[in-house]
Amino acid sequence: MKTMTCKQLGGACDVEFQAETFEEISEVSKNHGMEMFQKGDTDHLKAMNDMRELMQNPDEMNAWFESKRKEFDALPDDK
Numbered sequence: 001m002k003t004m005t006c007k008q009l010g011g012a013c014d015v016e017f018q019a020e021t022f023e024e025i026s027e028v029s030k031n032h033g034m035e036m037f038q039k040g041d042t043d044h045l046k047a048m049n050d051m052r053e054l055m056q057n058p059d060e061m062n063a064w065f066e067s068k069r070k071e072f073d074a075l076p077d078d079k
């Protein structure tokens with residue numbers, strides 16, 4: 001199990017997510033983002049707009065995604 005924050009995953013807050021794999025933590029982060037979107041949280045909305053802009057360039061998006069995967073993989077397991 002590893003832990004990353006919303007901010008580490010491109011979000012806007014310090015909420016911590018835990019998962020066994022990068023795919024799992026990405027899904028948890030996405031669900032958190034949807035919840036914050038529904039609440040109209042302005043900081044998260046800005047982060048989502050930034051991410052949407054990044055997604056316009058597939059190469060940049062893939063590079064960002066891979067850097068986050070490497071960051072996750074390099075984390076120590078939670079104790």
